[in-house]
Amino acid sequence: MDWLIAAAQQTSTSTSPVWLAPLLGGVGALLGGSLTSTVAWRVLSDTKKARTRAEEKVATETITAALLEVRQTYRKGEVGTGPAPDEFEHWPDYLLSKLGAAEVAVMAFSSEDLRKRLTSSLDLLLWGAHDSQLLYETRLGSSRVVAYAAHHDALACLGANLRGEPLPDAAERWTNADHQMRWQDEQVRRAEEGE
Known part of the structure; x- marks a missing residue:
């Protein structure tokens, strides 16, 4: 510490002002700090994006597996007609057992x-595809369509x-259903609220 005091008391033989060195040191510290903060922010941002993409990939796998399993159910016969499979009393209960994890996975996106x-596609699979009024009104004919x-x-x-990529345009059949x-959900809601 004594050497620092001695250096400060010596007369400068340089032609640069005494305040220039601290100013340049401060500017250097400011630039260094800014650069460090920018790099740290960028790393955190990239890490967050990578984590989000990884979570979305897992959600995609979960939803895809559930969709493929339910597709097999629809291929075997008309969903909604006849008794529900296994120990389920109603078709929506059976379908919800297959698609429940997919509904939760949607929240990861x-x-x-x-x-x-x-959510709309899953709702169509759970409720709409075997709804006789929906099939009649849309003239789609069967739950498979x-x-x-x-x-x-x-x-x-x-x-x-x-x-x-951006989301593709929805097909006309999907949009109609x-x-x-x-519309049906809104009518039920209004009836329940007494409108």
């Missing part, structure tokens, strides 16, 4: 539009998200 599309439209839309949206199901 950062895109609100993707979450809405996937609605289920196929829901499966196709969900898988197309998941694939686009994995590739970093989704609008009809929403």
Whole structure:
């Protein structure tokens, strides 16, 4: 510490002002700190994006597996007609047992539009595909047609998200079924609220 005091008391033989060295040191510290903060922020940002992508990939795998399992159910026969499989009393209960994990996995996606599309497709599989009023109003005819439209839309949206592409346009069958199901849900809500 004594050497520092002695150095400060010596007269400078340099022509630069005494305040220049501390100023340059301060500027250097400011630039160094800014650069360090920027790099740290960038690393944290990249880490967060990587974690989000990893979570979305796991969610995609979960939803895809559930969709493929339910597709087999729809291929075997008309869903909603006849007794529900296994120990289930109603078809929606059976389908919910297969698609429940997929419904939860939808929440992992950062895109609100993707979450809405996937939720609508899953709702069509759970409730709409075997709803006789929806099938009649949309003239789609069978639960398989609605289920196929829901499966196709969900898988197309998941694939686009994995590739970093915008969501594809929904097919007309999917759009008609989704609008009809929403309309029916709104009518039920109004009836329950006494409107």
